Amino acid sequence: MAMAGWHLSRNKVLFFSGALFITLAVGVHLTPYFPSVTDFITSVKSSSSVVVVEDRETCVSLLHEISFEVMPSNVFDPLLNNNSLNYQKFWSWSRLDSVDLCEFQKLKRNDVLDLLNGSWVMVAGDSQARIFTLSLLSLVLDSKRVESVKSFLFKRHSDYHIVVDEMDLKLDFIWAPYPNNLTDLVMKFKRRHLYPDVLVMGSGLWHMLHVTNASDYGALLRLLRNSVTSMLPVSPKFGNDGAVMGSVSSVRSPHLFWLGMPTLINSMLNTQEKRAKMNDVVQGEYEREVRKSSILREFGGPFQLLDIGSLSLNCGIKCTDDGMHYDSAVYDAELHIMFNALLIESHQKL
Template sequence: MAWWHMSLNKTVFFICVLFIILSVGVHFTPNFSSISIISLLNGASPNYRNPCIDFLHSIEYKNRTECADRPVEKTWSWMQSRPRVATCEFKKLKKPDASVMLNRSWVVFAGDSQTRLGMISLLKLVELPERVRKVREDLAKLHTDYSTFVDSIGMKLDFKWKPYVRRLSKLMLEFKKNKKYPDIIVMGAGLWDMLYENNVSDYDASLRGLRNSLQDLNSKDRRVQPHLFWLGMPTLINSKLKTEEKRHNLTEPRRIRYDNTVNGSKLLNKFGGPCLKLDIQLLSELCGPQCTKDGLHYDEIVYDIAIQIMLNAMLIESTHKTHF
């Protein structure tokens, strides 16, 4: 039922914008000024096959002017200097636009602490600051599930603590068993597999099991299917890791090996799988070592960008479903 509401809201959203375009020319109403209907129509293609998807991670960081009383802050943008990126016309969605997209939807983030940071970034986009602060306080209790409800848009947001890939597979089976499916699922795990188990073969087997469970979840028999995303591991700064165990096990060469295992499992859309990757490794590397205090968890801007990439990808896919 949640998916039906989400699909209906998107349809109404795009029809309204198109009507305004036809009626008054190239101007949008204030609430939707950040979305270009032309880029969305041109970007329509099923299963994330539109070429613009390949350029979603083409971003660049910029430093704000340094002030004596506060540290340098980073901003970011898509690389408009690249003609293809400029043609795609990606937009940073603000609260009104994101709220329309996510109205009456069910969003699940499942995985480790990286995924939890992604959940916070999405919540920041649609919720009041004081509510976000409360959620941060609640999530200080590490290694727990969390659920909240954004009353203003009727959005349910869940975080499922599943730091091992095999636990993600079990979660997908629970959705299937209960016949209740989120509208959006963002997953990510691997750091705990590296840190505590260090068995690439088992990791590969778990990824393939997850891929199979997601393919069942995304059965063509279902009228509407979830948006599926894989939130990748970050660049690891070994010298900043806090414990000897982490410095020994969480190395960049090992991360690369685990990333290659994800690619080989065909979990990702790029390799024929069901998930679009949110490339935290690339986004964190571009931000640089100054963006992390512990060599593992990065500043909020990294996860904010990942959420913007996710929403832009959803707009491309949803436009195809609406207009074709």
Template sequence: MARWRLSRRKLLFLSVSFTSLLLFLHLPSSPHHFAFSPTSSLCNSRLHRISWTHSPSPTWSWDKSQNCDFQRFSSGHASELLRGAWILAAGDSQARLLLLALLRLLLDPAQVSNVEPDLFRRHSDYQLTLPDRGIKIDFVWAPYESNITHLLRDIQLTPRYPDLLILGSGLWHMLHITSPSHYGAALAQIKRAAESLFEQSISLHPHMFWLGLPKLVNSMLNTEEKKVKMTGTMLEAYDREVDMRGILNGSSGPFMLLDIGRLTRGCGKHCTLDGMHYHDAVYDAAVNIMLNSMLIESQ
């Protein structure tokens, strides 16, 4: 499989297929204003400004007043953007749900129904290839931060690195270890491993995203242990560790945040049945935020 670069894909769009892309993305006619206005960095900071409606089921849209031409990706556009890419997601059930949302975008409904049981096989890894698009997709069950650190170090020993990394953890740590400071120290290890991977990838830097923790609706959690340990106060402490440890690009870290917490707060408690896992629309929004961020980053 050829090494994938988003910048190469963008250049292809802006040359041979620029006219069709304008129709597809509703872009302005000048390539100097490619999709985002007034500035890419400003628009990147506005990606999570989502509005929600709940009738008859949760749906989302971007706030049109923010003057950024964000795109709601179609299957064809997502497939073209990711053509030739190796996508690696690692983490717990939140990472599975995010990857499922990406598969819903890339595959038809019958294909999604076929792959979903394997993707959600308890505590297992998953792999899928889409030969017609050259896309390779891996999910690695990595519920603890040490699992992710070991994965990043193992990747450095391979001849090829993923083009898109989607990582996240914290729920298992909160339930089974219940120590924000310990969680923060583990995040620092992830940061060092990710920075090392980024440095060794020379000019072909992978796109790295970190999944934020969802809002926990304590009264809806399905065990007493979860209700005792996974409180709002504890969630805030874990979120503070993410901010303090500098893993996010806003603090010079390697990861762009996919703010699942903000999205789940926006969707509300009627979007969850167990206080932890949310409606498909939440993860669909996160996938579109991720893909738009990749376009912004490519400029």
């Protein structure tokens, strides 16, 4: 069987076989400098035993075409009424032809370990970002360790840091509920000349509840977009003495993702203030400001959208208990969208 791709770590080259995206897996990591990758890609393309997906923009556009199957759990408790715990959720890409064409695949734990080996991943935002971070940890850690980190990860309004030694993964969650918090974080990157390999950001719910001014939100998003754009492409890292660490001939940028706001079910929101301020009209105004800000790649911006809004809408009312935070199946599906996008994006850049 042809090797599924070369995965680059900071200190070595790892092989992993199987049908995982064949050439899409080439070079996704996320290490800054490896000069022979382009030559390897050229040789792969000339091999008759390897299928190369040509229309990658089409594949990216199909990533969010996901459907959910929601059914009563084996232990259905009528006392819980419509509580989401009464239902099992399964997700899949809804178009089999896109799975065949683009080779979308749910990654197993070992695949994720290979993909993110040696990486620095940062997720910054509000409670949605925190749940997204937990979903990622649930994929790379065993269940016992996941339970042990929950109490630390979910400390109110706090940051969280973990190093997964077996895959040399550094993962940070940064509590940054407002867009200006995200802009401040980007400015810290620029001052330190240090950038994560994968950066996931998202903001909106707190601003909607506590500020409730869509035009102000849009203005803050434009400032964030300008700050992020000004740091691209990212310069190589610098040591304490100012010397460049790594090859100055290679320049890389973080993989940037924007974690969209979920679909809000107004009648289920748990306070009167939320139901008054976070209604459909206000959410529509905030979503329009996201588009107008050009922060998303589809509108010329730097971030690729992780569309929690569409996924939560597809999963539906049985996938949430408070009309705002959804079950793990929604975030797990979004994680796999990100993984597949990383593979596609990295191959495009090569």
